[in-house]
Amino acid sequence: MTSALLFAFSGVAVIAIGLFGLIGRWRIERRVIAFNLVGSGMFLLFGAVAARRAGVDADPVPQAMIITGIVVAFSATALFVALIERLVAETGRSTLPEDTPDEDA
Amino acid sequence: MTPVLFDAGLCVLILGVALASVIVREAFAAIAFFIVYGLLVAIAWTRLDAVDVALAEVAIGAGLTGALFVGAMSRIAQAAEAQAAPRRHPERLAVVGALLLCGGAGAALIFTVLQLPEVAVSLASLAEANLALTGVTNKVTAVLINFRGYDTLLESVVLLVALIGVWSATPDRFWGGPPGLQLAMTQDSVLGFFGAILPPVGFVVGAYLIWIGSSAPGGAFQGGTVWAAMLLLAVLAGLIDPPLVSKRSLRFGLVLGPALFLAIGIAGIFRGSFLGLDPPIAKTLTLAIEVGLAVSIAATLALLVIGKPRRAA
Numbered sequence: 001m002t003s004a005l006l007f008a009f010s011g012v013a014v015i016a017i018g019l020f021g022l023i024g025r026w027r028i029e030r031r032v033i034a035f036n037l038v039g040s041g042m043f044l045l046f047g048a049v050a051a052r053r054a055g056v057d058a059d060p061v062p063q064a065m066i067i068t069g070i071v072v073a074f075s076a077t078a079l080f081v082a083l084i085e086r087l088v089a090e091t092g093r094s095t096l097p098e099d100t101p102d103e104d105a
Numbered sequence: 106m107t108p109v110l111f112d113a114g115l116c117v118l119i120l121g122v123a124l125a126s127v128i129v130r131e132a133f134a135a136i137a138f139f140i141v142y143g144l145l146v147a148i149a150w151t152r153l154d155a156v157d158v159a160l161a162e163v164a165i166g167a168g169l170t171g172a173l174f175v176g177a178m179s180r181i182a183q184a185a186e187a188q189a190a191p192r193r194h195p196e197r198l199a200v201v202g203a204l205l206l207c208g209g210a211g212a213a214l215i216f217t218v219l220q221l222p223e224v225a226v227s228l229a230s231l232a233e234a235n236l237a238l239t240g241v242t243n244k245v246t247a248v249l250i251n252f253r254g255y256d257t258l259l260e261s262v263v264l265l266v267a268l269i270g271v272w273s274a275t276p277d278r279f280w281g282g283p284p285g286l287q288l289a290m291t292q293d294s295v296l297g298f299f300g301a302i303l304p305p306v307g308f309v310v311g312a313y314l315i316w317i318g319s320s321a322p323g324g325a326f327q328g329g330t331v332w333a334a335m336l337l338l339a340v341l342a343g344l345i346d347p348p349l350v351s352k353r354s355l356r357f358g359l360v361l362g363p364a365l366f367l368a369i370g371i372a373g374i375f376r377g378s379f380l381g382l383d384p385p386i387a388k389t390l391t392l393a394i395e396v397g398l399a400v401s402i403a404a405t406l407a408l409l410v411i412g413k414p415r416r417a418a
Binding site (some may be wrong): 007010013019021034036056070071 | 108111112113120125126128132145152153154155161162166169170174177180181199204206208214215221225228230232249252253257270271274276288298326335336406
């Protein structure tokens with residue numbers, strides 16, 4: 001198995017791990033980390049799949065798109081964090097209303 | 106040690122820290138694992154011959170995102186202290202369902218990867234053939250600023266929109282104030298020491314990365330992020346105050362890069378195409394765009410980490 005495929009499969013596994021965090025975690029601040037893992041895993045999958053090549057130089061187009069993606073993911077995360085902070089300031093908790101169980105409401 | 110063995114070990118480490126950042130109980134431990142994850146993935150990018158991506162991952166994915174999380178988490182932990190009360194144990198059925206869903210999604214993706222043709226379709230030779238027209242020799246920079254300039258132009262606008270979004274979460278009473286909290290940092294602390302020593306070096310490193318981006322890994326995003334980190338360090342060390350969000354010169358700096366890029370793009374219409382850079386002066390234009398973008402990126406990224414105004418003007 002080539003290294004590119006190895007990294008592609010790792011990207012898939014990171015996506016799955018992030019997805020699990022996104023579903024299995026109630027605290028939104030933990031979900032935002034999981035969300036970043038999903039994104040990062042997708043970049044790794046994309047970059048690794050594009051790196052399966054024979055003899056030619058590395059393809060610069062996916063690399064440029066991934067750099068763009070990393071910056072956009074950071075912007076979205078910063079906005080996400082600002083909204084969480086506002087939610088916590090308004091409600092005193094960092095869980096969404098529908099995820100708040102009745103017993104501790 | 107063979108390269109494949111090294112890569113396999115690296116993948117095991119990446120998956121281990123990714124899993125840890127999801128399942129550990131402490132939020133700060135999760136952030137620490139996430140930062141380590143970013144550093145390890147950057148090594149993976151160098152193994153995939155993507156050094157430009159590795160630089161961006163280290164600077165933004167691990168560095169700035171980590172700083173953003175640490176700052177936000179400490180504020181959330183203070184504000185949401187009351188919620189720590191009852192610990193919830195998720196129902197076993199829900200956990201099994203989530204595991205099945207994630208396992209299924211992963212299996213479907215692996216199946217898709219295995220269906221792909223053995224060798225990826227590559228635009229490398231096309232980029233190589235047209236590289237002379239761009240005046241630069243780093244193909245990733247050629248793609249970012251020239252071949253797919255619209256991506257980068259829109260990306261710089263996305264950064265601005267995100268900052269507007271972050272500022273929009275400001276309570277009315279603090280609007281127009283300086284972003285972030287008042288910091289009480291003494292000059293003789295460790296942070297004060299590094300805040301004084303590192304920024305001059307860091308600004309030179311950032312400028313070098315921007316300049317070298319035309320011929321080697323680097324560019325506006327990597328260099329601009331290093332500048333942003335130096336600005337943050339100087340703010341944290343109390344050496345400079347973040348400017349009022351209503352300040353006109355600040356806003357000029359924020360839109361400088363996208364505006365310059367757009368102006369050069371519009372000028373391109375008269376010489377051929379929108380965002381087309383005239384080959385004889387393409388290198389000059391590319392460098393001008395990169396410097397303008399780096400200034401705006403540095404200011405925007407630093408302000409995104411500092412966050413919304415939390416005190417009145």
